[in-house]
Each structure stands twice: as structure tokens, then as C-alpha cells.
Amino acid sequence: MTIASGASADATSSASDLAGLLDAVAVGDRMAFRDLYGRTSAKLFGAVLGICKDRSLAEDVMQEAYLRVWRYADGFDPTRAAPVTWLVTIARNAAIDAVRARGRTSALFDGARGEDDEDPMMRVADPTEHPAPWDLEALKACLASLESDHRRCVLLAYYEGYSREDLSERFDRPVGTIKTWLFRGLAALKTCLGTS
Amino acid sequence: MTDDECTALAGEYVLGTLSAADRRRVERLRVDDARLAREIEAWETRLAPLSQTLEEVPAPDGLLPLIEAELDREAVTVSIEDAPARGHGRARLAYAAAFVALMIGLGSGYYIRDVLPPPQGQSYIAVVNRDAGLPALIVKVDLAGRQVSVRPVSAEKPADNDLELWYVGPDSAPRSLGVIDVATPVTTDFGRGGVAADGVLAVSVEPRGGSPTGAPTGPVVYSGQLIPD
Numbered sequence: 001m002t003i004a005s006g007a008s009a010d011a012t013s014s015a016s017d018l019a020g021l022l023d024a025v026a027v028g029d030r031m032a033f034r035d036l037y038g039r040t041s042a043k044l045f046g047a048v049l050g051i052c053k054d055r056s057l058a059e060d061v062m063q064e065a066y067l068r069v070w071r072y073a074d075g076f077d078p079t080r081a082a083p084v085t086w087l088v089t090i091a092r093n094a095a096i097d098a099v100r101a102r103g104r105t106s107a108l109f110d111g112a113r114g115e116d117d118e119d120p121m122m123r124v125a126d127p128t129e130h131p132a133p134w135d136l137e138a139l140k141a142c143l144a145s146l147e148s149d150h151r152r153c154v155l156l157a158y159y160e161g162y163s164r165e166d167l168s169e170r171f172d173r174p175v176g177t178i179k180t181w182l183f184r185g186l187a188a189l190k191t192c193l194g195t196s
Numbered sequence: 197m198t199d200d201e202c203t204a205l206a207g208e209y210v211l212g213t214l215s216a217a218d219r220r221r222v223e224r225l226r227v228d229d230a231r232l233a234r235e236i237e238a239w240e241t242r243l244a245p246l247s248q249t250l251e252e253v254p255a256p257d258g259l260l261p262l263i264e265a266e267l268d269r270e271a272v273t274v275s276i277e278d279a280p281a282r283g284h285g286r287a288r289l290a291y292a293a294a295f296v297a298l299m300i301g302l303g304s305g306y307y308i309r310d311v312l313p314p315p316q317g318q319s320y321i322a323v324v325n326r327d328a329g330l331p332a333l334i335v336k337v338d339l340a341g342r343q344v345s346v347r348p349v350s351a352e353k354p355a356d357n358d359l360e361l362w363y364v365g366p367d368s369a370p371r372s373l374g375v376i377d378v379a380t381p382v383t384t385d386f387g388r389g390g391v392a393a394d395g396v397l398a399v400s401v402e403p404r405g406g407s408p409t410g411a412p413t414g415p416v417v418y419s420g421q422l423i424p425d
Contacts, residue, residue: 030264037260042252049253051212059256066263080237085244089210096212100219136245157211158246164213186207187200193242 018083019076026074033070041066043084044091051095051161057102058095065094092161099161142192150185153178199231206235210243227330322397324351324361324420332418333376335361335397336425337386344373344386351378351418357401362412363422364396365389373397375406395422 018039024032045062052058068090076086143151149171156162156170164182168175197205208214209222226233318340324333332351337344346361353359359378362370363386374384376399400407401414 030267033267034260034264037263041255041259043247043250045255046251046253047247050250055256059259062255062259063263063266067266070267081240082244084247085240088244088247088250089240092212097216097219100214100216136248139242139245153213154211157213158243159250161212163215164208165215167213182208182211182213183200183204186204186211189242190203190207190238 015078015082015084018087019078022069022073022076022083022086025070026076033066036069037066040084040087044087047088047091048095050159051092051099053160057098061091061095061098064098065091068094092158096161100163138193142189145192146185146188147181150181150188153181154185154189157182197232202232202235206232207239209236210239319425320391320395320422321425322420322422324397324399324418326418333361333399333420335420335422337391337422339386339390342386342388343383345381345383346373346376347381348376348378351376351399353378354401356404357414358404358406359399359417360402360406360412362398362400363391364398365392366394367392370398370412372407372410375402391422396420397422 018036021032021036021039025036041062044065045058048061048065049055049058052061069087072090076083081089143154146154153162153167153171156167162170164175164178167178167181171178205222209219214222222232222236226236318338320337320339322335322337323331324335325331331349334347334349335344336347344361351359358375361373361376363373364370371387371389373386374382376382397420398412398416399418400412400416402412403414407413
């Protein structure tokens, strides 16, 4: 395997490496846990910080996320999910739980408006050094086929943890409209991915 | 709930747009609603490629030691599937340590303590489980009748072992309440002695027929606090 310059931890930690570490963590192997943390914490911290915005909250969430990884590692099933997907799901859920429990303060929310008019699709569309696997290509194509507002709702929720209420404020539309956008956007995404 | 509504609810749950209350509602529903559970997994899979686009941000130094300190405070729960048929000396020592950690861990609230109204009385109940999972057993202790009733809910056991139930008081060695059957409710003799305010029930994996030593020799797989019924 050729490792491009600036290769991420992803490129050097194969899915099977991570799955092996999770197996070891499931039986209480602390060394494996440290290794897993070393290989995945930057990815998870990126996911958590994007949602929490606040570093101190993000650090608390990281602790909770890795405790959940330790507790639930024996529930990881490599036939159902890639290790990174499983870990990111745990981290995002912990971050969203924390943000929902705390409630967005307007200061945090304003801070999130830095790149105000940037379409979050740009983030997905960023060319990477590695060719994106076909499933990312398929998802990008399907996201691109959504109506712009529907797509922005989906991506702001995924990357930045926006709730319906946050989206309502961001787009200056009633929560009911946001709910409808999400309903239609998700339905269209499912249909598109189902046929791609 | 129509299929479309189920898809949207699951999708919003995975995206994270729901309120805290709705998230809890979905988490409760998914336990019994196979369609919803499948749809949540499907959305996790559909959106999984986005995780490749997440920006990596180095986690702050010093976070890992904090996490490990928290793990030290937690009970060690060993996967049932990995329980040895007979513990080696070292493993047994580790299990003993786990037992102590369990009792400390209970104090710091990592195990579910169902909040029931606490009338005084002579009977106690415990929801015995692993982490925050489904109840494995519901156990009632009737001090007046000196009986303990064990109702299995979702307890599992390794094929070559038995599960043994223990009462662990704050100051005393674990006292066996007998081998339990994961399929049938049983009522056994609780014996003499009371139940301490912070008494705990624990279930360990033992050789067939129960612990040969009278003390737990295998890993603790389930536990729960006794609370006045």
C-alpha cells in the first residue's frame, strides 16, 4: 500500500486493525484501549468538537464517548459496521446528548455562524488525497441531488449537531417547515441510495 | 407509524435533530420495535461514509489518563462468552479485584438503580443487569419469609458454566444465594441475616453446580442494588 504524504490515521489503521483492537478491548485489554484511543481520538475529537463547539464540553464528551466504547466494545459487530463508523456513531450520540442536555446558548450558536453562507456540501465535496470509496461517491451524488435547503439541513445536523430548533433559527423558518424539509430530504436520500 | 414516518424518525435520530426527550423515546421504542431498530441501523450505514470527511483534530493531552482513571473506578465486567470454564489462580485474583471494584463502582452510580418509592418494610427488590443493559434478572428478597425469588428476564449464560447469585453486604464476604436458572423463576431460602442499606446482588460465572469454594471464583457478569420494595 502506498501511503500518500499527509496520510491520516485512517490510512495507517486499517479496519481490521481497529476491529482487532475492539475485540481486545471487549475483554478488558487496557493496552488495546490505549492503542485504539491513539489511532481514533483525533477523528472522534473532530466529530465531537464540530457538534459541541465548546472545547471544554467536547473534552467531557470525549471521556463519556470512550467510556461507552470500553463498556460496549463487546457489542461491536464487524459484519454490521466498520469500526470507525461504530466509534463515530458513539461519539456523535454522546455529543448530541450533551448538547441537547445543556441546550444551545445563543453565544455558542452565534459562534457557529462563522462561515455563514458556506454550503456545507463544500465540505463533502472537498477533494481528498485519497480517492473516495464508491460509497462516499454515491452518498455525495445523492446529497447533491437533494434540494439545497434539505441538503443543508442534513449536513448541518450531521457535522454541527443542529437540532430542528437550531435549523429553524438558522433558516428563519418555523420548526414545522424544518421538520417537513428533513422528512422530504431523508426520504429522497433513502430512495436515491437505495437505487444507486 | 407509517414506513415513511419510521424512516424519518430513525433518520432524525441518527442525524441528531431530535430533542432530548424524543431521543429517549426513540431509544425506548427501538428495543421492541424491530422495524425502527432496523431503520436506525440502516441510517447509520447510509450516513457512514460521511465519517471519512470529518476533520481530524488532535485530542488534548491529558485526556486519556482522565478516561483511564474513570475506567479504574468502574467495575470490570468480563464478557460472558470469554469466561473460562475454570479460573486460573491469576484470573481468580483478577475476578476478586473486579468484585471489589464492583462494590466501589456501585457507590458511584454506574449501575442502574431503579427509583422506586422507598416505603419501609421487610422486602427488597433488585434489577440485576450489566451496565445499563436490559434487566437480566428481577430479584425480590422477602426477609420475613426468608425467601428470595429470582425471575430471569434476559440473563444469558455460557454453555459450560452456571450462574451463581450472591448477596454482597458492605462489610461481609459475598454470600451465595444459589445457582440460578436463566429460563425458570425460582424461589430459594435467603437464610438468616438482614439486608444492608447499600446491599448489592451480583451474579458470577461459576463451574457447573456452583462455586467450589463458597466464594465467587468467576467474573461478575450482572449486578444490581437492593432497594426497599
